[in-house]
Amino acid sequence: MQYILNLLLNQIFTQPFLLMAIVVFIGYMAMGQKFSKALIGACKAAIGILVMGLGSGPLSTNFGHLLTVLKESTGLQGAGLNTYTTMTASIARIDGVLGDGVGTSWCLYCLLLGFIFNIILVALRKYTRIKAIYLTGNCMICQCGISVFLVWHFLGTSMIPTIIIAAILTALYWGIFSTMLIEPTKQITGGANLTIAHQNMLMDWVSWKVAPKIGNPEVDDIEKKKLPKGLGFLQDSVLATLLVMFISTAIIMLVCGSSGLERMHELFTAGSAYKNPFIFLVWISVTLTANLWVLLAGVRMFVSELMMSFKGISEKLLPGAVAGVDCAAIYGFAPKSVVFGFLVGTVGQLLAVALLVIFKSPIVLIPGFIPLFFDNATVGIFANKFGGWKALVLICFFNGLIQIFGSALVVAMTNLSWWQGVSDYSTIWLAITWILKTVGGLIGITPVG
Amino acid sequence: MINIVCVCHNGMGTSMLAKINISNICQANNIDANVDACAHGEVMSFLPMTDVIITTPEIVEFIPKSDVKIIITKNILDKEETEELLVTCVKEYFPGSIG
Numbered sequence: 001m002q003y004i005l006n007l008l009l010n011q012i013f014t015q016p017f018l019l020m021a022i023v024v025f026i027g028y029m030a031m032g033q034k035f036s037k038a039l040i041g042a043c044k045a046a047i048g049i050l051v052m053g054l055g056s057g058p059l060s061t062n063f064g065h066l067l068t069v070l071k072e073s074t075g076l077q078g079a080g081l082n083t084y085t086t087m088t089a090s091i092a093r094i095d096g097v098l099g100d101g102v103g104t105s106w107c108l109y110c111l112l113l114g115f116i117f118n119i120i121l122v123a124l125r126k127y128t129r130i131k132a133i134y135l136t137g138n139c140m141i142c143q144c145g146i147s148v149f150l151v152w153h154f155l156g157t158s159m160i161p162t163i164i165i166a167a168i169l170t171a172l173y174w175g176i177f178s179t180m181l182i183e184p185t186k187q188i189t190g191g192a193n194l195t196i197a198h199q200n201m202l203m204d205w206v207s208w209k210v211a212p213k214i215g216n217p218e219v220d221d222i223e224k225k226k227l228p229k230g231l232g233f234l235q236d237s238v239l240a241t242l243l244v245m246f247i248s249t250a251i252i253m254l255v256c257g258s259s260g261l262e263r264m265h266e267l268f269t270a271g272s273a274y275k276n277p278f279i280f281l282v283w284i285s286v287t288l289t290a291n292l293w294v295l296l297a298g299v300r301m302f303v304s305e306l307m308m309s310f311k312g313i314s315e316k317l318l319p320g321a322v323a324g325v326d327c328a329a330i331y332g333f334a335p336k337s338v339v340f341g342f343l344v345g346t347v348g349q350l351l352a353v354a355l356l357v358i359f360k361s362p363i364v365l366i367p368g369f370i371p372l373f374f375d376n377a378t379v380g381i382f383a384n385k386f387g388g389w390k391a392l393v394l395i396c397f398f399n400g401l402i403q404i405f406g407s408a409l410v411v412a413m414t415n416l417s418w419w420q421g422v423s424d425y426s427t428i429w430l431a432i433t434w435i436l437k438t439v440g441g442l443i444g445i446t447p448v449g
Numbered sequence: 450m451i452n453i454v455c456v457c458h459n460g461m462g463t464s465m466l467a468k469i470n471i472s473n474i475c476q477a478n479n480i481d482a483n484v485d486a487c488a489h490g491e492v493m494s495f496l497p498m499t500d501v502i503i504t505t506p507e508i509v510e511f512i513p514k515s516d517v518k519i520i521i522t523k524n525i526l527d528k529e530e531t532e533e534l535l536v537t538c539v540k541e542y543f544p545g546s547i548g
Contacts, residue, residue, distance in 0.1 A: 135466070136462050136466075137462075137465070138461040138462050138465065139462070189524060192524055192526075192527060194526060198462075235458065235489075235511070236488075236489065236490035236511065237458060237459045237460075237488045237489075237490050238488065238490040238491065239490055296459075296460075296461065299461065300460060300461060300465070300486070303461065303465060304465045304468060304469070304486065307465055307466065307469060308469050308472075311466070311469055325462070325463070325466055325526055326457075326461075326462025326463040326465075326466060327462070328457050328458050328459070328462060328463040329462075329463045329466070329524070329525065329526050331457075331458070331463075331505060331507055332505030332506055332507060332522070332523040332524060332525065333523060333524070335506060335507030338507060370459070373458070374458070374459070
């Protein structure tokens with residue numbers, strides 16, 4: 001008996017790869033799929049979890065070297081902006097104190113509970129007025145990893161309260177904000193029964209409300225204007241990531257000087273042969289991009305299996321609910337706003353990073369493709385649709401500033417080496433982080449991990 | 450058996466949901482298919498083993514020229530529209546894969 005209990009608790013239900021496989025397997029069976037299909041899905045999900053670790057481990061080590069050198073040479077605390085690495089960095093902080101696998105299992109339990117809460121909120125829509133089910137699995141898993149970390153870090157809670165509090169916060173965020181976007185999304189898509197469930201929901205809503213006061217969409221609709229071509233290559237996610245890594249690493253190398261470069265050669269043992277600084281720079285940026293790509297490939301493998309069950313279960317239980325989907329689902333309706341929003345937001349972010357350095361902020365941030373592109377493109381679509389290109393320029397620029405300053409404030413509170421960088425996590429989750437920190441402080445908890 | 454790939458910007462969210470829809474469409478229409486999802490930056494490596502690509506108008510320009518059939522839909526998550534386009538395409542070019 002003791003043996004079986006130990007087996008279940010310590011070798012199955014706390015082992016992320018098995019836990020994920022079990023969840024996916026049950027999901028498939030609940031949807032009435034064939035046993036073989038459920039088994040294949042479960043295997044792929046288990047492999048995906050391990051592949052994610054193969055990417056996130058080296059990435060956090062290698063990126064950590066860059067941050068260490070930056071800190072040693074300039075005293076600045078650096079952090080990168082990317083959604084998936086923020087999840088793995090949060091999980092690593094939990095694992096660092098409680099042991100390997102704990103963070104990921106908490107994250108998965110929070111995801112399941114949060115999804116159930118979201119279903120309950122929609123089932124009670126008469127009272128809660130929440131009508132949307134958040135189905136963007138790739139965002140959900142990241143958010144849950146971060147939520148459990150924030151609650152555990154600031155409140156010092158044990159497993160069960162951590163998961164429950166984190167799941168409630170996350171489910172409320174999902175339900176409330178994706179419901180707020182049902183109406184404007186309907187107008188953008190011309191009546192499709194879906195809403196945006198991403199990480200830029202507050203700014204999308206603000207754009208809907210504010211843009212009509214800035215400009216007239218009838219006259220200034222960017223979709224009806226001609227735009228110069230040739231910037232398309234920036235939308236290639238792999239290439240853009242490499243470009244951002246290259247520029248950031250180059251700047252760090254320049255700032256840290258020759259002693260910093262020497263220190264980098266010491267830390268990056270695998271690259272110590274690259275004596276030429278330029279080759280070394282190229283090698284570091286390619287390595288970081290490759291690490292990130294492996295991480296994404298892993299997430300992709302289990303997320304698709306997980307989403308399959310989530311989508312099926314919610315459609316079965318709540319036929320009337322509005323599906324909250326990834327923001328890129330509406331990009332086909334406004335391709336020019338996508339590119340223009342992305343470019344303007346990038347200008348805003350770069351200016352904000354420059355301001356951090358000029359005003360001697362102790363924290364500097366390294367922009368990332370996901371917050372730059374997906375946030376600003378989506379906000380851009382809403383701004384242009386309801387206020388034309390002038391609204392787009394103003395709101396996306398402002399969004400770029402918010403992303404950086406908001407994230408810098410969160411990094412100052414959490415000491416994470418990565419943060420989401422997306423606008424909801426620079427506004428709503430900045431507030432939630434601050435509240436958790438304040439509550440923790442009031443009840444006399446010293447942050448753990 | 451045909452190989453279908455859904456292509457979006459990052460290969461994580463939209464194309465993943467589209468992949469789920471399309472798997473269901475294939476099942477409902479008895480199309481023997483293997484469905485995958487990727488980012489447009491990675492699509493090159495999928496081309497040699499792909500028969501049909503499903504994507505949105507703003508992404509088409511990033512897809513290299515090849516013999517792969519490309520289905521373009523403004524709303525890649527609209528199940529009815531995608532179903533019609535896909536079934537027409539399969540009937541025309543890959544009739545053997547309908548069981």
